[in-house]
Amino acid sequence: GAGVSQSPRYKVAKRGQDVALRCDPISGHVSLFWYQQALGQGPEFLTYFQNEAQLDKSGLPSDRFFAERPEGSVSTLKIQRTQQEDSAVYLCASSGTRAVSSPLHFGNGTRLTVT
């Protein structure tokens, strides 16, 4: 497909389990972003890659959160020892360039529920 693809669409994890969320950006897009969105709220920035380089990880809420993009395309967001407060929709987005005029294109998100 031509859009940003995220998997799984839904994930239920027991508290304490590790999870991995995958993002396949639009082909050729160099910038990749992860956001966390709580119900009824705006997306909150987590981290940002330019190709394989992680330029900003200031939004990661704790050291349990880790993101990688080893070959500059697919990215994985990993959450270790999940907690109930991690329950949210995790959105991935990509853009063609870093320029201010380049819009971000979003995937449909992964809804994580921690029980």
Add this chain to the structure above:
Amino acid sequence: AQKITQTQPGMFVQEKEAVTLDCTYDTSDQSYGLFWYKQPSSGEMIFLIYQGSYDEQNATEGRYSLNFQKARKSANLVISASQLGDSAMYFCAMREGAGGTSYGKLTFGQGTILTVHP
């Protein structure tokens, strides 16, 4: 740090009427981009319109226009001839330019829920 403020948690409009969704922003950068996104109940985030900080004309895309007042740091979205399918959450967002410490980062406001009545 960037900040986006949307002061209207919810707005109602009659079908075929126009509606304005407010957005103010705070930045010390000279170069930045302003975006509006629509998020229907299905959850996807849809890009609507873009305005650059150096653009002198207000952006328009079909029924969407952006009322950009740089001195007041506001970037309100105007939707003309509202349709039932416009009912959704709307987010204002700002992308930081090359002069900023977080070049390329997109920051969102809290959103406004728009309900279009028949």
